[in-house]
Amino acid sequence: MASSLVFSAWIVLGLFMAMGTLTFVPQAQAARAFFVFGDSLVDNGNNNYLATDARADSPPYGIDYPTRRPTGRFSNGLNIPDFISKQLRSESTLPYLSPELSGQRLLVGANFASAGIGVLNDTGIQFVNIIRMFRQLEYFQEYQNRVAALIGAERTKQLVNGALVLITVGGNDFVNNYYLVPYSARSREYSLPNFVKFVISEYKKLLARLYELGARRVLVTGSGPLGCVPAELAMRSRNGECSAELQRAASLFNPQLNQILQELNSQFGSDVFVGVNTQAMHNDFISNPQAYGFTTSKEACCGQGPYNGLGLCTPASNLCPNRDLYAFWDPFHPSEKANGIIVEQFMTRGSTEYMYPMNLSTIMELDSRT
Numbered sequence: 114m115a116s117s118l119v120f121s122a123w124i125v126l127g128l129f130m131a132m133g134t135l136t137f138v139p140q141a142q143a144a145r146a147f148f149v150f151g152d153s154l155v156d157n158g159n160n161n162y163l164a165t166d167a168r169a170d171s172p173p174y175g176i177d178y179p180t181r182r183p184t185g186r187f188s189n190g191l192n193i194p195d196f197i198s199k200q201l202r203s204e205s206t207l208p209y210l211s212p213e214l215s216g217q218r219l220l221v222g223a224n225f226a227s228a229g230i231g232v233l234n235d236t237g238i239q240f241v242n243i244i245r246m247f248r249q250l251e252y253f254q255e256y257q258n259r260v261a262a263l264i265g266a267e268r269t270k271q272l273v274n275g276a277l278v279l280i281t282v283g284g285n286d287f288v289n290n291y292y293l294v295p296y297s298a299r300s301r302e303y304s305l306p307n308f309v310k311f312v313i314s315e316y317k318k319l320l321a322r323l324y325e326l327g328a329r330r331v332l333v334t335g336s337g338p339l340g341c342v343p344a345e346l347a348m349r350s351r352n353g354e355c356s357a358e359l360q361r362a363a364s365l366f367n368p369q370l371n372q373i374l375q376e377l378n379s380q381f382g383s384d385v386f387v388g389v390n391t392q393a394m395h396n397d398f399i400s401n402p403q404a405y406g407f408t409t410s411k412e413a414c415c416g417q418g419p420y421n422g423l424g425l426c427t428p429a430s431n432l433c434p435n436r437d438l439y440a441f442w443d444p445f446h447p448s449e450k451a452n453g454i455i456v457e458q459f460m461t462r463g464s465t466e467y468m469y470p471m472n473l474s475t476i477m478e479l480d481s482r483t
C-alpha cells in the first residue's frame with residue numbers, strides 16, 4: 114500500500130515534470146515574453162561567451178547587482194532591460210548565449226544584445242567577435258525554432274507576437290565607427306548628414322526584418338546625448354561643454370529615426386514601433402542633475418583621467434563610494450540609478466516628445482486587452 118502510493122506519487126511527479134518541460138504552463142503565461150536587441154546599453158552578458166575586448170565581466174562591474182558580482186552588464190547593477198522586466202513582473206532575460214537559457218526559461222524571452230555592435234557590420238570591427246545585428250536576428254529565428262520544438266509552432270507565434278521588444282542600437286555607428294579615429298574610412302566616404310541617412314536606411318531594413326520575424330510591439334530608443342558622455346568630455350572638451358560634433362550626430366539621427374518608425378507603422382497599419390527619446394530623458398539629467406538626486410552628470414563613477422572618462426573601468430580605476438550620486442557609471446554607460454529613472458520615464462511620460470506615440474503604461478494596458 115505504502116509502496117504503491119510512493120510509486121504513484123513518482124508517476125505524478127514524473128508527469129508533472131514532463132508537462133513542465135513540454136507545455137506552456139499558466140505560470141509562464143502570466144508575463145508576456147520580452148526580447149532585447151542591440152549594443153552594450155542593453156547587453157545582459159552575451160559578450161561573456163565571446164572572444165572580444167568589449168566585455169564587463171570583471172569587478173567593479175556589478176558591484177551593486179544583487180549578487181555583488183559582475184554579470185556582463187555595463188552597469189554597477191541593473192540595466193534598462195532589467196528595469197523593463199520588473200515592470201512586466203518578469204525575471205530578467207538571460208543572454209541568448211547563456212547555457213542556462215533552455216526549457217521553460219526560454220518562454221521568458223531572451224536577450225540577443227552584444228556590446229560594441231552598431232547598425233552597420235563594420236561598426237566595432239576592433240572588437241572582432243561580437244554579435245552583429247543581422248546575426249542577432251538570425252539567433253531570434255533560431256530561438257523561435259527551439260521554442261517551437263517545446264510548445265509547437267502556433268503557440269510560439271503567439272508568444273512572439275504578444276511579446277514586448279526593445280532595440281537600442283546606433284550610438285556605436287558614430288562612436289566606434291565614424292568618429293573612432295580622425296579620417297575614418299566612413300568619414301572619408303560620407304559627410305555626416307549622408308552617413309546618418311545611410312545608417313538610418315540600413316536600420317529601417319533591420320526593423321522591417323524584425324517585423325517579419327513576428328515582433329509586433331517594439332520600443333526603439335534613439336541615441337543618447339552622444340557628445341555629453343564622460344568619455345567624449347575627456348577626449349574632446351576644453352571646459353566641460355559637450356562635443357558639438359557628436360551632439361550634431363545625435364540631433365540628426367534621432368528625428369530621422371522617428372521618421373522611419375512612422376513610415377513603418379503606416380506601412381504595417383499599426384503602432385508596432387514606439388520611439389523612445391532617450392536623448393531628451395538624458396538631457397534632463399545633464400541640464401539639472403540635482404533634480405534627479407545626482408551630484409554630477411559629467412564625471413563617471415568608475416574610470417580615470419578627466420571626468421573619469423579615459424580608458425576602461427577596471428579594478429585599478431577610481432571608484433566613487435556612492436554610485437547613486439552619479440548619472441554615469443563608466444565613461445559611456447548610465448548608472449543603475451539613472452537606468453531606473455529612464456525606465457520610469459518610459460512608463461510615465463505623457464508627452465509624445467518623450468514616447469511616441471505612447472508610453473509604456475499605455476502599451477501595457479492596451480496589449481493586456483488583446
Ligand SMILES: *[C@@H]1O[C@H](CO)[C@@H](O)[C@H](O)[C@H]1NC(C)=O
Nearest residue numbers: 232233234235245247248315
Ligand atoms: C551584414 O552582413 C551580413 C552577412 O554577411 C549581410 O547579410 C548584411 O546585408 C550586412 N549588412 C549590412 C548593413 O551591410
Ligand SMILES: *[C@@H]1O[C@H](CO)[C@@H](O)[C@H](O)[C@H]1NC(C)=O
Nearest residue numbers: 460461462463471472474475
Ligand atoms: C502615459 O501617457 C498618457 C498620455 O498619452 C498619460 O495620460 C498617462 O498619464 C501616462 N501614464 C502614466 C502612468 O503616467
